[in-house]
Amino acid sequence: MVLSxxxxxxxxxxxxPEHIDTFCQRSGITRSLFFDNLAxxxxxxxxxxxxxxxxxDSVINEAWRISECDLPSYxxxxxxxxxxxxxxxxxxxxxxxxxxxxxxxxxNQIVANE
Numbered sequence: 001m002v003l004s005x006x007x008x009x010x011x012x013x014x015x016x017p018e019h020i021d022t023f024c025q026r027s028g029i030t031r032s033l034f035f036d037n038l039a040x041x042x043x044x045x046x047x048x049x050x051x052x053x054x055x056x057d058s059v060i061n062e063a064w065r066i067s068e069c070d071l072p073s074y075x076x077x078x079x080x081x082x083x084x085x086x087x088x089x090x091x092x093x094x095x096x097x098x099x100x101x102x103x104x105x106x107x108n109q110i111v112a113n114e
Contacts, residue, residue, distance in 0.1 A: 001026075003041050010038075010062035011055050017066065032072045038063055039075035040114075042082075046104075047111045053099040057082045074110075081106035 001023060009015040024034050042059050045051030060079045064071060071079055084106060085099030092098065 003037060006038060007041055007055075007059045010059040010066075013058075013062060015062055015066055020066070031067075035063055035067055035075040036072050039071070039078040043078050043107050043111050047107050053082075053085060053097075053103065057086065057099075077110055078107070081110060 001019070006015065006019065006023060009019060020031060020034055024031055027034075029037070039060060042051065042056045046053065046056045060075075060082050063075060064079050067075075081103050082099075085097075085101075085103030088094060088096075088098055089102070092101070
């Protein structure tokens with residue numbers, strides 16, 4: 001199983017803690033690094049317009065849930081960026097896409113600062 005497979009499980013709300021444990025064991029990484037790597041996959045895919053907002057948002061929300069709301073700092077920053085694109089902010093026109101106004105610049109900044 002590779003990271004893109006894990007992301008697909010997240011997007012379908014099928015990721016289980018056992019999947020993470022197996023992935024971490026086989027990869028020789030910690031759970032913390034796992035969540036950061038998953039967030040990097042999402043952030044880069046979105047920044048490069050290879051992955052949709054909806055897919056990325058589902059993946060990072062599921063990561064938040066399965067981490068029991070305890071993501072490491074990089075993954076948490078990605079989570080927060082996607083949260084900002086989930087709704088219209090005060091005074092937003094409903095003609096805009098919130099993820100383009102809020103999420104994309106935040107993700108681009110996160111990726112640029114790596």
